[in-house]
Amino acid sequence: MVKxxxxxxxxxxxxxxxxNNVLTFLNSKLALQRTISxxxxxxxxxxxxxxxxxxxxxxxxxxxxxxxxxxxxxxFNKNDNKTNVTTLxxxxxxxxxxxxxxxxxxxLEDIVACEYGDLTGKLVWYENNGNDTYEARILNNRPGAIKxxxxxxxxxxxxxxxxxxxxxxxxxxxxxNQGNGSFKEKRVLSFLPLxxxxxxxxxxxxxxxxxxIMYVCGDNADKTPILKAYHDAYxxxxxxxxxxxxxxxFHQNGAY
Numbered sequence: 001m002v003k004x005x006x007x008x009x010x011x012x013x014x015x016x017x018x019x020n021n022v023l024t025f026l027n028s029k030l031a032l033q034r035t036i037s038x039x040x041x042x043x044x045x046x047x048x049x050x051x052x053x054x055x056x057x058x059x060x061x062x063x064x065x066x067x068x069x070x071x072x073x074x075x076f077n078k079n080d081n082k083t084n085v086t087t088l089x090x091x092x093x094x095x096x097x098x099x100x101x102x103x104x105x106x107x108l109e110d111i112v113a114c115e116y117g118d119l120t121g122k123l124v125w126y127e128n129n130g131n132d133t134y135e136a137r138i139l140n141n142r143p144g145a146i147k148x149x150x151x152x153x154x155x156x157x158x159x160x161x162x163x164x165x166x167x168x169x170x171x172x173x174x175x176x177n178q179g180n181g182s183f184k185e186k187r188v189l190s191f192l193p194l195x196x197x198x199x200x201x202x203x204x205x206x207x208x209x210x211x212x213i214m215y216v217c218g219d220n221a222d223k224t225p226i227l228k229a230y231h232d233a234y235x236x237x238x239x240x241x242x243x244x245x246x247x248x249x250f251h252q253n254g255a256y
Contacts, residue, residue, distance in 0.1 A: 003045045016041030016061045023054070036083050040068060044097050048109075052076075053088075055098050063118040069095040071111060089126055089134050093117045101150030101159050103127070104181050110134075112161055114145035121145060123163050123173075127181070139175055139183060143167045147200050153211050153242075164215070166197035172213060174242055188244050189213070189236060196220055196231065198256050205247070210238040212247075218255030227253050 001014040010027040021041045025033040044055035051073060058068030069092030075084040093115040103110045108128035115122050121143030126134040144167025153160045158177040165171055170191040175183035191197055196219030202211040218231040232255055235248035 001043050001045060005047070012045055014042030014045070016057075021056070034081060034083075036074075038085075040070070043095070046098065046100065048100060053098065053100065054085075055092075055095050057096065058092070058094055064094060065118050065120050067091045067093045069093065069115070071095075071098060071113070086132070088132055089113070093121055096145075097147050099148040099150045099161070103150065103159050103161070103177065105158060112139070112148040112150060112163075114148055114163070116145055116167065117143040118167075119143060121167070123148065123165070125161070125183075137181070139163070140165065140173065140185070142169055144170065144197075146197060149200070149202055151202060151211070153202070162200070162202060162213075164197055164200040166195075166219070168193060170195050170197045172200060172215070172244075186242060188242055189215070191217065192230075194222075194224055194228070196222070196228075205235055206237050208238075208240070210240050212237045213244055216255050218252065220254055231255055 003012045005011055008028045012025050015022045021038045023036045023042045027033050038056055040056035040058050041061050042054055043057045046053045054072045054074055056070050058066050070087050071089040073086045092113055094117050095113050096116045097114040099112040100109050103125055110128045111126040113124045123140035123145035125137050125139055127137055129135055144165045146166045147164040149162045150159050158179055160177050161175040163173050171187055172189040174186045174188050178184055195217045197217045198219055199216040201214045205212045213236040215234045231253050232251045236244035237247045238244055
């Protein structure tokens with residue numbers, strides 16, 4: 001993972017080579033500021049309201065179904081350059097990305113976890129019950145969750161969830177908030193099992209007030225390592241009813 005920090009503060013990146021699990025901070029001149037060692041590899045970093053949330057993937061960066069991942073809070077002590085680490089959620093199944101937001105309008109920030117796994121895995125929202133306690137609620141019980149976005153996409157003042165699924169049943173899924181802690185799933189895009197889905201963003205490309213989807217696929221490290229004409233960046237436009245059609249295509253082998 002690589003995270004460019006705002007306000008020209010430099011960048012932070014995670015490394016898991018040879019079990020040397022380190023989070024490294026560089027300043028805006030790319031000079032070393034500090035390193036922090038972890039038991040497992042850092043894969044997702046977020047600064048939010050003065051708090052740093054870090055996700056670690058587990059004991060093995062590569063494909064597995066172990067439940068050793070975690071979400072942690074980092075507190076930096078400027079006086080002695082030490083870092084205090086508090087674990088919020090443990091036993092995550094090879095998590096690769098997180099999304100943060102209030103999903104049940106209780107004033108507490110919940111977490112959507114992309115527990116990619118391998119042969120098994122899941123997309124889960126963890127309900128914040130206060131006092132750093134969370135309750136797991138399944139959205140999708142299949143492997144391959146790789147990117148989630150929390151946003152009120154239908155204007156009803158309740159946050160919904162968009163999720164990109166890779167691995168076996170690739171596609172983009174929309175989870176409409178029903179207002180009672182439950183979500184209604186709608187598949188809005190489907191892709192080939194060999195697409196190698198990697199990333200997505202929501203943005204209004206057509207200036208019509210509706211969120212469109214920017215989608216990237218390019219993972220080519222599995223069973224068929226040959227060049228693929230459909231590895232690239234796409235834009236899918238929203239017709240206002242959450243039906244999406246392709247409007248842009250740019251070929252790029254290995255797009256991530």
